[in-house]
Amino acid sequence: MQARPRVVVTGLGVVTSVGVGVDAFWSAILTGRSGIGPVESFDSSRYAVHVGGEVKTFDPSQHVQRLDPKSMARASHLAIAAARLALADARVDPASLDPVTCGVSLGTTSGEPTMIEWFNDHEISGARDRIGGEFIGRYPCHVLAAHVASEFGFSGPNVVIPTACAAGNYALANAVDNIRNDDAEVMLAGGSDAFSRITYTGFARLGAIAPERCQPFDKNRKGMIPGEGAAVLVLERLDRARARGARVYAELVGYGLTCDAHHMTAPQGDGAARAMQLAMADAGITPETVGYISAHGTGTAVNDRIETLAVKQAFGDLAPKVPMSSIKSMLGHTMGAASAIEAAACVLAVRDDKLPPTINYETADPECDLDYVPNAARSSTVEVAMNNAYAFGGNNASVLFRKCQA
């Protein structure tokens, strides 16, 4: 069998509550800075909780240049910004590329939920007459990838995979396949989600939002905290990257996707373990090679307990020896963007042999007894980083990044 083409990461673009751009993001993550603060994008007085992980220093017009920033909503702004940063980081001039060889694959949980809020604000206030073409033009989630492609003139494969909180990983997996199947040479892949009262309401009603801090794996963890952001990775074939003298961060060596088929919101564990095992088999590696796991680690009682069990199922006796942390402790849960942002963290962990910490970790939980890299970043060799993400609907996805060898 012919060896399948190798796909590498050559650019990263991140827009988060702790920093915009790779360097700002990574230095904030390694110093354990939290992006959680009082909610500003809507009035939170009607809720029992008031904190979120909003991106507060962000000017769409700096990033959205070809399109009119006013013609789209926030998740598109975040996605275009991440894409522009990623292309610059990869030292790729979009104009120099053959457009049909460049595609976009993005994940999201909610698409542009603020457009539904806009629709409802009109409807509720009796202003239905003022609902125009903007709703259909800006709301449906596939416009995220459409906007990114339009901004850069890319006419290759274009899709959004809205598999909720695992969407970023699904989008990365699809992008790798697009390149391996020769449907594209360069893919912009990642995820984007905007802060929204709909998401906030939902998690508040589930009783899942922590009042102050997100404390993944801590015995006294009180829940997740909704956030927002975007990350885009530039993926291309290794030989292409080499030929243009690109800096290669890491190789995307494998992925695994499964479904619990068990419950919409309660994770089951077996599906997550199967996704990890599928990813390792896909990459042709054994658990010993994995030097870091980026956990889904939302900070809810159930997720962190079940996720710990799933890692034990997949890694067996090795599980306590594999460091696993959750940057959601700093960013909150950025929904469909989360696994894309965490993928960027994995890639940087592989590059620098540095592990992001799980901050706010104080009290060990007997049911969560692995190495969660508590509170401080750590230097440790990372040959392979595993990026885990789980979602409503029972969707599980694991993606593996490896140091790129000759």
Added chain:
Amino acid sequence: MSGVVITGTGAICALGDKPSVIHAALCAGVPAFAPSAIVPADVVPGHHVAEIRDFDAQKYLGAGNIRPLDRTGRIAAVGVELTLADAGWTKELRQTRAFGLILGTMFCSVRTISEFDRRAQQAGVEYASPMDFSNTVLNAAAGQVAIWHKLRGVNSTIAAGASSGLHAVGYAAKLIRTGRADALVAGGAEEICFESLLGFSRAGFLAAPDGNAPGCSVPFDKRRRGAALGEGAAFLALESESAAQSRGAKVLGRVLGFGAAYDAGARVNGGGTAAALTHAITRALKDAGAAPGDIGVVSASAHGGRTLDAREASAIASTVGSSVPVTAVKAGLGEMLGAAGPMQTAMALESMRTGTLPGVTGLGDLDPEIRLAASASSRPLSAKRALVTAIAPEGNCCALVVSLD
């Protein structure tokens, strides 16, 4: 690369709940459009839609609590149930093998999301239902259907606007070809609701009513002024050649090739061209190892839009020529958005199997700009390979090549 065989199909829409029944109704030109029974008449006065009337999911899904499933979830669950039954993917088989689901949808349920928010805004946050919240994610239908039918393999939702469903089929076929899965249900589902009907109307996407009569939404017709909405679900059971062989499955056809592209001009100052769909068709033909002359029939996505129909026709004519028989099933079924592509595919397979191609219902005056072999009435067809195309207003384009044998 292993081949991808189609071992089952299932569909539900305004014209029936079985591909053969829907095909026969299309061939007979049975009218599907009427004022909406779901959306109050004053929302978009005069518009007609193709709804599933008196939809009773329980009739198909049997006993069991369907309350957690919203309308899109139920339509999808029924479509998948019909497909699993047709393919012989029994409950017992699903316990031992991890079947997957690839669901294309433009909105999942924009109605569920919107109503959840409206309730929170109007009655108060504490009145918004947590159960409804789990259906506000855009993969809710895929998740609910996986739970209902115990589909534990790959579970993806694909969003590419009106091309979502066809894209889902192509995505699934590639997962099978590359050995990532050996059995997937792939297709799409969409519901008609207040939010989408009002939204599309306000966006000028729908054919405006002509006095008391609905506006002309006939694909390729010179008088066409926009689309009419439809709803439903359509799915294919896709299997690797070896998996199908080993269980002695009946083979309805094969997925030979897929191609996708994006029209990067579509959202910029009303630009856009036929180049992206042309490229997608060319890719699909190449992927299928097929020459343009191998294509015996085209199942187009035309819905009555002035620009898009013309653009699609131009791409088809420039790739497979102007003499290949073409049909556009949205003439009879409405714009089913995410469900459209798989429905076009199921109808192409049914047309090749029966040797009868449905006409473009209502086509009275073929637009001279549309240089395609389309006709109003059904006609005999002798074809073994079909091209299925999808073009969405936002620029998403894709094409699929399927064969009978």
